[in-house]
Amino acid sequence: MTWLRLSLKEWQRRPLRTSITAAGVAIATATLFSLLAFQRGYREGVRQELSRLGAHILVVPKGCPYDAASIALHGGSWPCYLKGRYLDEVRAVAGVATAAPVFMSALYASNDEQFVYVGVETNILALKPGWRIDGRFPENENELLVGSEAARRNRWKIGQQVKLPGLGDQNGLVAGMLAPAHGADDTFIYLRLPDAQRLFERTNELTHILVRLADPNALDETVKQLRGCDAGLAMNVVPLAHLFHTIQSLVNSTRVLLGCVALVALLVAGVGVSNTVLMAVTERTRELGVMRAIGASQRDIFELVWLETIQVCLTGAVAGVALAFLASRGVEAWVRRTLPFSPTDALVRWEWWIAAACLACVVVLGSLAGFLPAWRAARVSPMTAIQNAGGHV
């Protein structure tokens, strides 16, 4: 026999009650785990998504900068446009290394599938060092560079003449294909800027400009100059680092609320565990007295009851982590529906340190919850074994 085995036996006495208590711990752990995994996933997701854009500053038409950033990142149709001549003014600002003009629009094919067309110049390549192109970048009229997912879905091959989805009889030639970038680029169809403007009848208009700086430390100064130029009043200059912090701040308020919920859930679970073990100790008073009478020390009894508590908590914690894993897709879908801005990357990120942190947190909780019942159990006098007449075995 071992202390662990002896404490495990206690579970057999009231399996339903103990399991319900462990379930409470599991729910609290799942909440905590999901929150931490979401915090990690969302932060990393937003950071990577903005990093994939390759720019330090996003220049968009006047309006809500977050909506504009969301469209630029995930693809979509724009409600308003920048004039083409603003590009020269942006390029003229000191500190701007690359200003890549973009025209983006989304169309739906007959099967309701969305196709995002993105017109760009070759200088976009300066912003996308991570791109791996099979074939070549579009050089001639109606040539396309397609994202890996768009190519897979449409079964397009390099050199193939294809009908442009959503654009009636317009044809294009697949000149190149992007290796999977694990982001929105995978679903985009890139083409030359003039081709996109012509196809969507928006000659000399842009949806946004991606700006990369020669020195990222000069961000504030460059932003100031961009806002101060002639076109500054007609466009929104969005520093992506600021956007990242603003999005994080917006989400932080939700996170704090969820953190409070997780904390309350943990405290309630801890009180539940303490109450359950306390009840078990009360029910076993004479039995504990017998154990004391036949040689168990106060420390033995304390450790036994404490071990029982930790066991319930740890079982609940492991079940909670498993529950969080199983529910992660549902949680992610719910978060995406709820948040105004969510990256395409996984929002709930699994990491071992999060699981370990949750288990550690629950062990601490279990230790605190088990202290009172264990202390009370250790104080049971061996005389109780004789004094309590009647009762069960």
Added chain:
Amino acid sequence: MSATPSIDGQVISASGLTKIYPRGREQVRALENASFSLRRGEFVAVTGPSGAGKTTLLNLIGCMDSPTSGTLRFLEKPIQDLTERERTHLRREQVGFVFQHFGLLPTLTVAENIALPAFFAGKRAEERLNELLAKVNLAHRRDHRPHELSGGEMQRVAIARALMNQPQLLLADEPTGNLDSTTGETIIALFKQLNREGLTIIVVTHNDVLGRATDRRLELRDGRLV
């Protein structure tokens, strides 16, 4: 701590033993000025009406409580001077307890229940366990749970458990109180056999048959030995 009786063979010697319990503002004299001794190998019955102080005396002899005054020596150790830890050690190593309600742990098997005192003492128990299972004739029940046993079998398990650490003294509180007369006689026979093997036994009992089986009686009335 010594594991053997004193040179003159005394396991227990009590002198002027008094125990007073507070009950609200009153004080209850549960045991008053009791003096007696118990030699090795004796089989003694403690008798008396309810409230006479039998349980109090058992608690004191069993190192579960300290006297208010007087001296109680167990294997030459003054109980009243021992710390809680020393009393626990003495109980674990030198005293075996048998309860009226058996006191078996329902979640443990017969074998696990019997081995429990050895487990608390940090000793290996397998060989002694088999020996005891054979002695109480329960080898075939070793993996059963208490609720699968009869009253007599449960009490035999309790006796085997009490003998696990080879104690100097066996204390039994109404060991036949929850048993029918036939089963009770089996238990009395087992006590007699253990006593013949040299074990010192004190039983608290109302059972005349058991009382008659002992070498002598300590009769208590209103906390006093008569």
